[in-house]
Amino acid sequence: xxxxxxxQQVILRLQxxxxxxxxxxxxxxxxEVGAGxxxxxxxxRVLGPEPWNVAYxxxxxxxxxxxxxxxPNRLQxxxxxxxxxxxxxxxxxxxxxxxxxxxxxxxxxxxxxxxxDDWEHPGLGAAGLGWEVWAQGxxxxxxxxxxxxxxxxLDEVSCELTYGLERLAMCAQGVDNVYDLVWAxxxxxxxxxxxDIHKQDEREWSHHNFTYADxxxxxxxxxxxxxxxxLLLKQKLVLPAYDYALKCSHLFNLxxxxxxxxxxxxxxxxxxxRDLAKQCAEGYLESRRELGFPMLVSAPL
Amino acid sequence: MNLxxxxxxxxxxxxxxxxxxxxxxxxxxxxxxxxxxNFEAIESFGTPRRLLLLVLNLSAAQQDLDSEVxxxxxxxxxxxxxxxxxxxxxxxxxRNIDPKNAYQKTGDKxxxxxxxxxxxxxxxxxxxxxxxxxxILQIPFQKTMRWEKSKTRFARPIRWLLALxxxxxxxxxxxxxxxxxxxxxxxxxxxxFHTVTQETYFDFLAKNHVIFDREKRKAFILxxxxxxxxxxxxxxxxxxxxxxxxxxxxxxxxxxxGDFDAEYLKIPQExxxxxxxxxxxxxxxxxxxxxxxxxxxxxxxxxxxxxKQLAAGNARVLKARFADGAFYYHEDLKKNLADFVSESPxxxxxxxxxxxxxxxxxxxxxLERAAYLCKADLNTGVVGQxxxxxxxxxxxxxxxxxxxxxxxxxxxxxxxxxFSGDKTPSSTLGAILSLADRLNTLTTRKxxxxxxxxxxxxxxxxxxxxxxxxxxxxxxxxxLIADDEILDFVMMRAKGVFLESHPVxxxxxxxSAASFDLCAWQARIQALEAFDYAAVSAVFKRVSxxxxxxxxxxxxxPNNLREPSETALLNQINAVQVTDDYxxxxxxxxxxxxxLDQFFEDIxxxxxxxxxxxxxxxxLGEVQRKASYIADFSKLTx
Numbered sequence: 001x002x003x004x005x006x007x008q009q010v011i012l013r014l015q016x017x018x019x020x021x022x023x024x025x026x027x028x029x030x031x032e033v034g035a036g037x038x039x040x041x042x043x044x045r046v047l048g049p050e051p052w053n054v055a056y057x058x059x060x061x062x063x064x065x066x067x068x069x070x071x072p073n074r075l076q077x078x079x080x081x082x083x084x085x086x087x088x089x090x091x092x093x094x095x096x097x098x099x100x101x102x103x104x105x106x107x108x109x110x111x112x113x114x115x116x117d118d119w120e121h122p123g124l125g126a127a128g129l130g131w132e133v134w135a136q137g138x139x140x141x142x143x144x145x146x147x148x149x150x151x152x153x154l155d156e157v158s159c160e161l162t163y164g165l166e167r168l169a170m171c172a173q174g175v176d177n178v179y180d181l182v183w184a185x186x187x188x189x190x191x192x193x194x195x196d197i198h199k200q201d202e203r204e205w206s207h208h209n210f211t212y213a214d215x216x217x218x219x220x221x222x223x224x225x226x227x228x229x230x231l232l233l234k235q236k237l238v239l240p241a242y243d244y245a246l247k248c249s250h251l252f253n254l255x256x257x258x259x260x261x262x263x264x265x266x267x268x269x270x271x272x273x274r275d276l277a278k279q280c281a282e283g284y285l286e287s288r289r290e291l292g293f294p295m296l297v298s299a300p301l
Numbered sequence: 302m303n304l305x306x307x308x309x310x311x312x313x314x315x316x317x318x319x320x321x322x323x324x325x326x327x328x329x330x331x332x333x334x335x336x337x338x339n340f341e342a343i344e345s346f347g348t349p350r351r352l353l354l355l356v357l358n359l360s361a362a363q364q365d366l367d368s369e370v371x372x373x374x375x376x377x378x379x380x381x382x383x384x385x386x387x388x389x390x391x392x393x394x395x396r397n398i399d400p401k402n403a404y405q406k407t408g409d410k411x412x413x414x415x416x417x418x419x420x421x422x423x424x425x426x427x428x429x430x431x432x433x434x435x436x437i438l439q440i441p442f443q444k445t446m447r448w449e450k451s452k453t454r455f456a457r458p459i460r461w462l463l464a465l466x467x468x469x470x471x472x473x474x475x476x477x478x479x480x481x482x483x484x485x486x487x488x489x490x491x492x493x494f495h496t497v498t499q500e501t502y503f504d505f506l507a508k509n510h511v512i513f514d515r516e517k518r519k520a521f522i523l524x525x526x527x528x529x530x531x532x533x534x535x536x537x538x539x540x541x542x543x544x545x546x547x548x549x550x551x552x553x554x555x556x557x558x559g560d561f562d563a564e565y566l567k568i569p570q571e572x573x574x575x576x577x578x579x580x581x582x583x584x585x586x587x588x589x590x591x592x593x594x595x596x597x598x599x600x601x602x603x604x605x606x607x608x609k610q611l612a613a614g615n616a617r618v619l620k621a622r623f624a625d626g627a628f629y630y631h632e633d634l635k636k637n638l639a640d641f642v643s644e645s646p647x648x649x650x651x652x653x654x655x656x657x658x659x660x661x662x663x664x665x666x667x668l669e670r671a672a673y674l675c676k677a678d679l680n681t682g683v684v685g686q687x688x689x690x691x692x693x694x695x696x697x698x699x700x701x702x703x704x705x706x707x708x709x710x711x712x713x714x715x716x717x718x719x720f721s722g723d724k725t726p727s728s729t730l731g732a733i734l735s736l737a738d739r740l741n742t743l744t745t746r747k748x749x750x751x752x753x754x755x756x757x758x759x760x761x762x763x764x765x766x767x768x769x770x771x772x773x774x775x776x777x778x779x780x781l782i783a784d785d786e787i788l789d790f791v792m793m794r795a796k797g798v799f800l801e802s803h804p805v806x807x808x809x810x811x812x813s814a815a816s817f818d819l820c821a822w823q824a825r826i827q828a829l830e831a832f833d834y835a836a837v838s839a840v841f842k843r844v845s846x847x848x849x850x851x852x853x854x855x856x857x858x859p860n861n862l863r864e865p866s867e868t869a870l871l872n873q874i875n876a877v878q879v880t881d882d883y884x885x886x887x888x889x890x891x892x893x894x895x896x897l898d899q900f901f902e903d904i905x906x907x908x909x910x911x912x913x914x915x916x917x918x919x920x921l922g923e924v925q926r927k928a929s930y931i932a933d934f935s936k937l938t939x
Contacts, residue, residue: 067628070628071621071624071625071628072620072621072624073621074621074625087449087450088448088449090449090460091460093311106606107488107489108489108490108603108604108605108606109605109606109607109610109611110611110614111599111601111602111603111605111611111614111615112489112602113550113551113602114311114312114349115312115550116312116313116314116315118444128446129444129446129457131312135614136611136614136615136617136618137581137583137599137614137615137618137619138614138617138618145446145447145448145458147446147447157446157447157448157449170617171614174610174613174614174617175617176617176620176621
């Protein structure tokens with residue numbers, strides 16, 4: 001077996017691979033999100049007819065998944081590698097498998113399988129059909145043909161690949177515990193692990209998420225950000241409005257982790273967020289239409 | 302001619318393969334028949350990556366069709382000289398019929414223009430190229446998707462189409478894919494496309510690691526998995542649902558053995574088995590005492606290059622899963638089961654009490670406790686992660702909390718039966734709790750309309766009936782369920798339970814006001830079924846016809862009955878004892894037959910003399926009353 005890639009090499013190789021396939025290498029959003037799908041590079045760009053091929057790393061926060069740094073692979077902050085291919089090509093599975101080979105994962109050796117999983121995010125009015133991809137019994141990627149986003153049936157079907165970078169690297173490096181992942185080997189020969197970089201975060205943030213995040217403050221800010229988003233939407237300032245919608249979504253997740261969302265309130269919160277997401281999606285589509293869908297360039301003859 | 306069709310797809314969900322392989326042969330069979338194409342057999346198979354459709358000995362062309370078309374009335378189609386008018390000619394021209402073949406015909410609608418049409422059968426190849434895409438796109442998948450410009454919908458993207466009618470490619474196109482004579486083997490082991498013929502096709506699949514028949518994949522998995530379990534001195538936890546799932550995930554299954562740290566066996570084995578089964582799709586292994594062993598069977602999707610490494614990789618994932626299960630388990634153990642009771646389940650407790658009174662069940666102390674605790678585990682971390690462990694985890698925690706063995710067992714059993722054919726609770730306490738839970742659900746949730754049944758009310762009612770019958774609980778459902786609509790709903794399901802193993806005539810005939818006691822209903826069904834009712838039902842039907850025709854009140858007036866046949870019947874019917882010993886009562890009723898036959902031969906019931914008529918009707922009314930204690934015999938004759 002060839003030498004296993006470090007965590008940062010996995011990222012570098014995936015970026016290299018997808019840039020060669022014609023993807024723009026974009027950057028993460030600077031608002032807390034639960035997944036790369038929420039980045040506007042996916043959520044808004046899959047709308048409308050404009051072609052869009054992009055790849056980026058997305059640091060993702062899921063407050064309820066905090067385990068104080070004590071679970072071998074549950075994290076409240078982790079990294080996704082997100083790829084959007086719009087329109088979906090005719091061989092996305094083959095391209096994806098090649099990307100695994102590019103980071104040294106042989107599909108037979110790792111028993112790669114496509115296991116039915118229809119992805120749905122009711123809070124975003126987003127849904128698609130596809131699979132979770134397994135390698136050695138571990139879910140390493142969510143592979144989705146996007147059908148609907150922000151409640152809008154999509155003109156062009158996009159293919160969305162969401163790699164779980166930690167899981168992928170654990171598989172490639174053959175380690176049991178996420179904190180033992182080798183993030184980098186420095187020229188001096190020093191090995192820097194995932195634990196060196198993130199273990200303290202996980203412990204402190206778990207305490208924050210489960211005990212110290214202020215419930216009143218979160219509820220208050222939810223309403224503040226929602227009002228701001230609605231005001232911005234009225235002004236047709238869709239992109240700033242969308243950032244505020246994301247902040248609402250994260251606050252809801254925090255309240256949930258604090259156990260502060262009653263079963264009876266849950267539908268209300270989800271409904272409010274879905275409504276914002278829907279208005280942002282509609283507003284964005286409208287604004288692109290007004291601009292004449294500028295990225296819709298016809299191929300040269 | 303033979304037809305081979307292969308629809309190549311990106312990995313299809315198991316349910317989609319199921320739907321497609323049931324639908325395709327049925328629909329294509331019907332369509333071929335209506336297209337006048339005969340065939341000997343039609344079959345369908347599926348893997349996650351391909352759907353196969355095979356037709357054997359298909360005729361090469363449609364049969365010719367001779368038919369007659371009818372046109373406008375003769376007055377319109379012909380002139381006075383008997384020549385075709387413009388209208389008549391127009392009709393024929395529109396249908397491409399030579400005027401020479403036209404004639405007049407008199408039928409129901411008077412005389413009209415008619416013509417014989419001879420339609421030459423088209424070659425099967427041409428018919429199939431129209432039929433196949435139509436049938437393929439009609440498959441009623443539960444969920445479909447779009448993936449390319451034409452916006453065609455299918456369960457997953459179609460990537461290739463093979464269609465061979467003997468040596469010929471049946472030409473058609475779906476979603477930009479043109480049918481061909483090419484196919485490929487296993488995704489990783491034989492990915493290249495090759496040209497095949499009907500002679501080489503099945504051989505090609507076999508050599509290129511595709512087992513196209515699900516039953517063969519299942520048999521192979523089971524055989525290998527048993528061997529692996531035996532190799533560590535254990536027994537495979539055979540799990541038909543899991544077997545179906547894994548057999549539908551891959552084209553070339555390859556079971557391998559993995560192991561985990563025995564330290565994890567300290568966690569309740571239900572949690573471990575659930576982790577393996579639900580999340581990882583691994584088979585678990587038991588020792589001879591049904592204790593979990595620290596081994597499992599993975600079904601890989603191809604023959605592994607390095608089996609040990611693959612097993613180790615899977616074990617790593619399992620370890621993390623177990624660690625997570627252990628986290629929730631240890632968090633839960635910081636509290637007692639009672640601490641998880643969010644609000645006192647008062648309605649459930651009220652139902653339990655009501656049932657205990659009706660059944661004269663004495664152990665109310667345990668019943669109360671079990672009713673109080675049985676839903677508490679829904680708030681635990683473990684059930685939050687593994688909803689299917691509801692009841693099981695509750696009983697594990699109850700035991701740890703030193704609840705009585707009866708309570709522990711009742712908590713575990715109160716969801717039984719969970720599905721059709723599942724066992725019912727073994728303890729009386731568990732059975733009563735399960736009934737209470739079901740009655741509570743049935744009376745608080747809205748009854749389902751159509752096929753959707755989000756609260757599983759149909760299943761609840763069926764389970765209710767099964768528990769009552771298997772535990773021989775003498776309950777009057779009408780006294781328990783006040784709402785008529787809900788009562789009807791439950792009785793319909795109970796009837797369904799009987800219909801699974803008894804003829805519809807008998808079930809219908811024995812349903813009466815007394816059926817609300819399901820055990821009595823069942824006893825009448827069984828007694829009647831064991832009895833030769835055909836011999837007596839006609840005469841009882843005659844009785845009931847006469848009795849029902851007269852709307853008056855029937856009273857027995859013995860003093861007005863004087864004829865020998867009347868008094869004979871009177872004596873005999875008076876001797877019939879109304880009893881819950883249904884076989885005995887049936888024998889007595891059967892003995893009435895000769896007497897009744899004699900009565901009908903000698904006596905006219907509907908005589909002018911009002912008093913006499915009333916007396917005779919009264920006598921038959923009494924026969925009817927006693928007979929109907931068992932069944933409505935009039936329903937037993939077709």
